[in-house]
Amino acid sequence: MKKILALVLALCMMLCGVAVAETYTATVEGHNGNVTVEVAIEDGKITAVNVTEHSETTGISDKPIATIPAAIVENQSVAIDAVAGASVTSGAILSAVKDCIAQAGLNVADYEVAVEEKAVEVTDETLTADVVIIGAGGAGLAAAIEADKAGAKVIIVEKMAAAGGNTLLSGGYYNAVDPTRQQLSGVEDSVEQHIQQTYEGGDKVANLELVTKLCSEATENMLWLESLGMKFNMGITTATGAIWPRSHKAVEPNGEGYIHVLLDALEGTDVEILYETKATEILMNEGRACGIKAESANVNYTLEATKGVIIASGGFGSNIEMRQAYNTIWPTLDESVRSSNTIAATGDGIVMAQAVGANLVGMEYIQLHPLGNPETGNFLGAVSGDVETYLQVNLEGKRYIAEDSRRDELCKAALQQTDGLMWQLTSGESLAGEYSVMLGYGYKADSVEELAAQINIDPAVLVETLNTYNAGVDAGKDELGRGILTYKFDTAPYYATLRCVTVHHTMGGIEINTEAQVLDAEGNVIPALYAAGEVTGGIHGGNRLGGNALADAIVFGRTAGQNAANAK
Ligand code: ADP
Numbered sequence: 001m002k003k004i005l006a007l008v009l010a011l012c013m014m015l016c017g018v019a020v021a022e023t024y025t026a027t028v029e030g031h032n033g034n035v036t037v038e039v040a041i042e043d044g045k046i047t048a049v050n051v052t053e054h055s056e057t058t059g060i061s062d063k064p065i066a067t068i069p070a071a072i073v074e075n076q077s078v079a080i081d082a083v084a085g086a087s088v089t090s091g092a093i094l095s096a097v098k099d100c101i102a103q104a105g106l107n108v109a110d111y112e113v114a115v116e117e118k119a120v121e122v123t124d125e126t127l128t129a130d131v132v133i134i135g136a137g138g139a140g141l142a143a144a145i146e147a148d149k150a151g152a153k154v155i156i157v158e159k160m161a162a163a164g165g166n167t168l169l170s171g172g173y174y175n176a177v178d179p180t181r182q183q184l185s186g187v188e189d190s191v192e193q194h195i196q197q198t199y200e201g202g203d204k205v206a207n208l209e210l211v212t213k214l215c216s217e218a219t220e221n222m223l224w225l226e227s228l229g230m231k232f233n234m235g236i237t238t239a240t241g242a243i244w245p246r247s248h249k250a251v252e253p254n255g256e257g258y259i260h261v262l263l264d265a266l267e268g269t270d271v272e273i274l275y276e277t278k279a280t281e282i283l284m285n286e287g288r289a290c291g292i293k294a295e296s297a298n299v300n301y302t303l304e305a306t307k308g309v310i311i312a313s314g315g316f317g318s319n320i321e322m323r324q325a326y327n328t329i330w331p332t333l334d335e336s337v338r339s340s341n342t343i344a345a346t347g348d349g350i351v352m353a354q355a356v357g358a359n360l361v362g363m364e365y366i367q368l369h370p371l372g373n374p375e376t377g378n379f380l381g382a383v384s385g386d387v388e389t390y391l392q393v394n395l396e397g398k399r400y401i402a403e404d405s406r407r408d409e410l411c412k413a414a415l416q417q418t419d420g421l422m423w424q425l426t427s428g429e430s431l432a433g434e435y436s437v438m439l440g441y442g443y444k445a446d447s448v449e450e451l452a453a454q455i456n457i458d459p460a461v462l463v464e465t466l467n468t469y470n471a472g473v474d475a476g477k478d479e480l481g482r483g484i485l486t487y488k489f490d491t492a493p494y495y496a497t498l499r500c501v502t503v504h505h506t507m508g509g510i511e512i513n514t515e516a517q518v519l520d521a522e523g524n525v526i527p528a529l530y531a532a533g534e535v536t537g538g539i540h541g542g543n544r545l546g547g548n549a550l551a552d553a554i555v556f557g558r559t560a561g562q563n564a565a566n567a568k
Contacts, residue, residue, distance in 0.1 A: 020042065021040040021041065021042035021047050021048075022040070022041055022042070022104065023038055023039070023040050023041075024038070024039050024040075024041065024099075024100035024101075024103045024104055025037070025038050025039075025052075025100070026039075026095075026096040026097075026099035026100050026103070027053075027096065028092050028095045028096045028099065029092065029440075030054055030055075030056050030061075030088060030089050030092035031056050031057065031061070031086075031088040031089055031092070031380075032054075032055045032056055032057060032380070032439075033054070033055040033056075033435075033438065033439060034053070034054070034055070035051060035053070035054040035056065035089065035092040035093065035096060036051070036052050036053040036054065036096070037049060037050065037051050037052065037069075037093055037096035037097060037100065038050045038052050038100075039096075039097055039100035039101070039104075041100070041101070041104045041106070044106060045076065046072060046073055046076055046097075046101075046111070047073065048069075048073065049068075049069035049070075049072050049073055049093075049097055050069060051065045051069065051093060054089075056086075056089045057168065057169075057253075057254070057256065058256055058260070059162040059163060059164045059168055059256070059259055060085060060086050060089070060162055060164060060168065061086055061089045062161075062162055063083045063086060063161040063162060064082070064083040064086045064089045064090040064093060065089070065093070067083065068080055068083070068090055068093045068094065069093065069097075071115070072094075072097055075113075075115045076111065076113075077111055077112065077113045077114075077115050078094050078097050078098055078101070078108070078111050078112055079112050079113060079114050079115055080094065080115060082094075083161060084160070084161070084343065085160050085161065085162075085342060085343050085344060086161075098111075120297055120298045121298065122297075122298050122299065122300060123298065123299055123300070124299070124300050124301075124302070125299050125300070125301050125302070126301070126302040126303075126304065127155060127301065127302075127303050127304070128153075128303075128304040128305075128306065129152075129153045129154055129155040129272075129303065129304070129305055129306070130147070130152035130153045130154065130305065130306050130307040130308075130564075130565060131143075131144075131147040131152045131153070131154045131155075131305060131307050131308050131309075131310060131561070131564045131565055132154075132155050132156075132157070132291060132292055132303045132304075132305040132308075132309050132310070133147075133154060133155070133156040133157070133309075133310045133312055133561075134156075134157055134279040134292060134309070134310065134311050134312060134313045134348075134349055134352075135156070135157075135158060135159075135165060135279075135311070135312040135313035135314060135349065135533075135535075136156050136158035136163035136164070136165070136273055136275075137163070137164060137165025137166060137167040137168070137259075137312060137313075137314055137533060137534075137553065138165070138167030138255070138258055138259070138262065138533060138550060138553035138554060138557060139167075139312035139532040139533025139534070139535075139552075139553040139554070139556060139557035139560070140156055140158075140165075140310070140312030140313075140532075140533070140557065141156075141163060141259070141262035141263065141265075141266065141557070142262060142532075142553065142554045142557030142558045142561065143310050143312055143530075143532060143557040143558065143560045143561030143564070144156055144266060144271045144561060145262065145265050145266060145269075145271075145558070145561065146557075146558045146559075146560075146561030146562045146565065147310075147561040147562070147564055147565040148266070148269045148270065148271050148561075148565075149565075150561070150562055150565035150566060151565065152307060152564070152565035153270060154270070154271045154272070155271075155272045155273075155274065155303055156271065156272070156273045156274070157273075157274045157277040157278070157279050157292070157294045157301075157303065158273055158274065158275050158276075158277065159276065159277065159278035159279070159344055159348075160275070160276070160342070160344050161275055161276050162275070163259055163262075163263055163273065163275075164255065164259045164342070165314045165342050165344060165345070166255075166314055166315065166317070166341055166342055166345055166505075166534060166549075167255045167258055167259060167550065167553060168254065168255040168256060168258075168259045168342075169254060169255060169340060169341065169342055169378065170254060170255040170549065170550060171239060171240075171254060171255075171379060171385050171546070171547075172249060172250035172252070172253070172254045172255050172256075172257065172258070172550075173237075173239035173242070173247040173248065173249055173250075173385070173546060173547035173550065174218075174222055174225075174232070174247070174248045174250070174547060174550045174551055174554075175194065175218060175239070175242060175246045175247055175248070175545060175546075175547035175548050175551055176194075176218035176219040176221075176222040176246060176248060176551060177189045177190060177191050177193075177194055177215075177218070177219050177246060178219060178222070178236065178246065178248065181232075181234055181235070181236045181248070182236050182245070182246065184234060184235070184236070185235060185236045185245060187236060187244075187245045187246070189244065189245075189246055191215055191216050191219075193244070194215040194218070194244075194246065195208075195211055195212055195215040195216070197243050197244055197545060198211050198214065198215055198540070198541075198545055198548060199211045199541065201243055201406055201541075201543055201544075201545050202507075202540050202541020202542050202543050202544065202545075203541050203542035203543060204541065205362065205365075205541040205542050206362075206538055206539055206540060206541030207361075207538040207539070209513075209514050210512070210513075210514060210538055210539045211539065211541075213514045213555065213556075213559075214539055214548065214551060214552055214555055214556075217555045218551040218555060221551065221554045221555050221558065222248060222551070222554075224554070224558070225258070225261060225554065228261040228262070228264070228265050229260075229261045229264065230250070230257055230258065230261045231250065231251040231252070231257060232248040232249065232250060232251065233248070233249045233250075233251060235249075236248065237249055237385075237386035237387070237388055238386060238387040238388060238404060238484060238546075239385060239386070239387070239546035239547035240369065240370065240371060240385065240387060240407065240410070240546045241369075241405070241406055241407030241410060241543075241544075241545060241546035242387070242545050242546040242547045242548075243404070243406065243545055245388075245484075246547070247386075247546070247547040248547075249385070249386070254379075255550070258550065258554075274294070274296065274301070276296050276297065277294050277295065277296040277299075277301065278294060278295055278296075278348070279292045279293070279294045279313065279348065279349075279352065280292075280293045280294060280295055280348075280352070281293040281352060281355070282309055282311075282352050282353065282355070282356045282529065283302070283304075284356050287526070287527060288526075288527040288528045289305065289308065289309040289356070289526065289527065289528040289529035290304060290305060290306075290309075290528065291303050291304040291305045291309065292305070292309055292352075305528070307528065307564055307565060307566075307567040308528040308529070308530055308563070308564030308565075308567060309528060309529055309530070309564075310516075310530040310531065310532065310560045310561065310564050311349040311352070311353055311510065311518070311529070311530070311531040311532075311535050312349070312531070312532050312533050312535060312553075312557060312560070313348050313349030313352075313535050314342070314344065314345045314349070314533060314534045314535055315341070315345050315347065315505060315506035315509065315534035315535065316345060316346060316347025316350060316506050317339045317340075317341035317345045317366070317503045317504065317505065317506050318339050318341045318342065318343050318344070318345040318346055318503075319345070319346040319347045320333070320334060320335055322346070322347045322350075323366060323503065323506075326363040326364050326366065326508065327364060327366055328364045329364060329365070329366065329408075330366065330368065330415075331415070333366060333503060337368070337501065337502070337503055338372060338374075338376070338377025338500075338502050338503070339377050339502055339503035339504070340369060340372060340377055340378045340379060340502045340503070340504050341503065341504070345506075345534075347506070349509075349510070349531070349535040350509055350510060350535060353510045353518060353529070353531065353535075356526065356529070357520045357521070357526060358510050358511065358518045358519070358520060358526060358529070358531075359510075359511040359519050359520055359521045359523075360508065360509060360510060360511065360537060361508060361509070361510075361511045361537035361538045362507055362508035362509075362537040362538060362541065362542070363506075363508035363509070363537065364508065365506075365507040365508050365537075365540070365541065365542045365543070366503060366505075366506050366507070366508075367407055367408070367503075367504050367505040367506070367507055367540075367543065367544050368407070368408075368411040368501040368502060368503055368504060369407060369411070369501065369502050369503075369504035369505075369546075370392070370407070370410040370411050370414045370422070370499065370501055371385075371424060371499050371502075372499060372500050372501055372502025372504075373441060373497075373499070373500075373502075374421065374498055374499070374500045375441075377502045377503075378502070380439060380441065381435075381436040381439050381440075381441025381442055381497050382424060382432065382436065382497060382499070383424055383425070383426045383430060383432050383433045383436050383442055383495045383496070383497050384424070384426045384430065384432050384433075385432070387403050387404045387484055388484055388486055388487050389426050389427075389428075389430070389487050390403065390424050390425060390426045391403060391424075391425045391426075391466075391469060391489060392410075392414075392422045392423065392424055392425070392499070393422065393423050393425060393457070393462070393465055394417040394418060394421075394422050394423075395417065395418045395419065395421055395422070395423070395456075395457070396418065396457070396458075396461065397423075397452065397457035397458060397461035397462040397465055398461065398465055399465055399469065399479075399480055400413055400414075400416075400417060400422075400480075401413040401414075401480060402478060402480040402481045402482035402483070403482060403484075404482050404483055404484045406543050406545075407504075407543060407544070407545075407546060408542070408543040411501045414499075414500070414501050415501060420500055420501065421498055421499070421500050422498075422499050422500070423455055423457075423496045423497070423498060423499070424496065424497050424498075424499045425451075425489065425494065425495065425496050426489075426494075426495050427466075427488075427489040427490065427491050427492070427493075427494050427495075428491040428492075428493075429493065430493075430495055433493070433495030436495065436497050437495070441497050441498070442495055442496065442497045443455055443495065443496045443497070444493050444494070444495050445492075445493060445494050446492045446493055446494075447492065447494070448462055448463050448466055448494055449462075449463060450494075451494040451495075451496055454496070455496050455498075466489045466490070469488075469489060470488045470489060470490050472485065473485045473486075473487070473488050474488075505534065505540075505544055505549060506534065507537065507539075507540040507541065507542070507543075507544050508537040509531075509534065509535045509536045509537035510531040510535055510536050510537060511536070511537060511538055512530075512531050512532075512536050512538070512556070513525070514559075515559060515563050516530045516531060516532050516536075516556050516559045516560035516563060517529070517530055517563065518530060518531050528564070528567070530560040530563060530564050531560065532553065532556035532557040532559070532560040533552065533553040533556060533557055534549065534552075534553070536556065539552055539556075540552070
């Protein structure tokens with residue numbers, strides 16, 4: 001009945017000369033899966049564009065989803081610039097709209113008219129706060145919460161359109177000694193062991209005092225995150241390169257949970273976040289940090305900080321020139337090596353700090369990760385993040401290293417395999433495996449032979465590899481010395497995805513003390529200047545344990561926030 005009424009109404013409108021908007025729908029591949037867009041077109045005019053379904057990363061995709069549809073309608077054009085840091089989502093929306101235009105029988109080229117850039121007037125503005133923070137990733141947001149709690153007026157500048165940084169893109173693992181959860185998995189642990197493994201796993205070149213602080217305070221800071229609403233799985237696992245089962249996997253994908261709870265905690269406070277505002281310089285007055293210069297599209301800011309400046313701008317994994325300049329360890333870190341990092345990880349804070357006399361430590365220690373997606377450089381399509389449940393084989397179908405080794409060892413070994421590529425395998429029903437298949441990066445089969453055929457490995461070799469591994473689990477002794485032998489690869493379905501090394505974390509950076517105060521080359525504190533998170537050096541040494549970075553960001557971020565607010 002409703003349909004008939006609608007039809008009659010549409011017919012009347014047409015007869016009366018009123019144009020009827022037709023709605024078209026298109027689904028295209030985005031960053032994390034399908035993006036569905038609905039477009040209303042009336043008499044050749046695009047009247048509405050809506051993204052109706054997607055699984056793009058919260059935060060990063062908010063801006064393109066909000067602004068690109070509006071810009072298309074406003075300009076009647078699909079020649080809209082992609083949002084920086086969200087180019088795949090932006091591109092997906094634009095392609096879907098083009099598809100809808102074609103479905104409407106219109107000529108897409110007519111809607112590709114260049115959009116005139118509006119001239120922006122740039123003004124100068126001076127704002128004053130007690131504490132100014134550069135970067136709204138894990139460390140910056142944790143610092144802001146603490147500084148605000150201590151009564152300070154806080155301004156954060158974030159150069160991207162959304163908060164999150166590498167924290168958001170991380171695997172979401174947080175290492176901490178946690179007797180309650182570890183007991184459930186039959187794991188023994190202690191803070192001393194966490195300290196020792198972090199220090200030795202980093203080749204003893206880190207500052208042991210910083211390592212001690214990180215590991216001793218990781219647990220209370222995890223509880224703090226939980227008190228803010230952060231959800232971790234009950235099962236303890238081993239993140240890639242974590243060395244020991246003390247990794248807490250966030251329930252929300254990747255780092256989304258961390259950024260959600262930290263941003264939620266700032267709701268209703270006086271903390272101001274200036275997005276799309278890039279810090280360019282740290283201002284000093286008689287040897288003391290007193291503010292920063294920052295720029296947005298239309299404002300040149302002078303942000304005065306009466307109590308302190310906190311640098312929490314992350315690492316330099318996306319700065320190829322800087323990577324190449326400092327790298328002494330890897331054959332090359334030029335553009336042929338992709339990165340899992342945000343495009344914002346360009347080392348700005350390191351350069352700004354150096355300009356005001358900060359000392360840098362361990363800049364050559366650049367961490368690669370062995371589970372990079374060869375097309376994107378990030379972890380999209382990995383069939384598992386827990387060492388317990390995956391194996392790695394080379395293109396010939398052979399294991400070549402114990403998968404629970406250190407990250408640097410895993411990557412050195414991976415680079416020696418044919419084409420620097422390897423297959424990551426898992427066995428048994430797997431959500432990550434299904435997702436990988438859905439994205440087109442994963443293979444799935446009911447038998448090892450079938451999987452081998454799909455990925456061009458001699459089936460007899462892969463069967464032999466898995467049989468040998470499974471026999472090792474039974475015997476409690478792995479041929480390559482893998483210690484984690486809790487899982488057999490003998491249950492269908494079997495999944496595989498192709499992986500390569502990717503630049504993941506820059507372990508060097510600004511030298512700090514345990515109070516998160518920045519030090520100069522003589523080891524003196526630079527008054528009122530603090531740093532926390534990936535921008536700092538000396539915590540992870542020459543090789544970071546997987547799962548230690550988020551603890552680092554939260555532990556030192558909070559300390560920096562408290563100390564800056566108290567003008568320590
Ligand atoms: P951490 O884990 O140490 O917090 P993240 O990478 O998560 O590091 O966060 C760093 C944040 O700093 C990112 O959101 C990034 O966009 C931001 N950032 C980097 N450089 C600048 C800059 N020059 N001005 C403002 N924000 C910056």
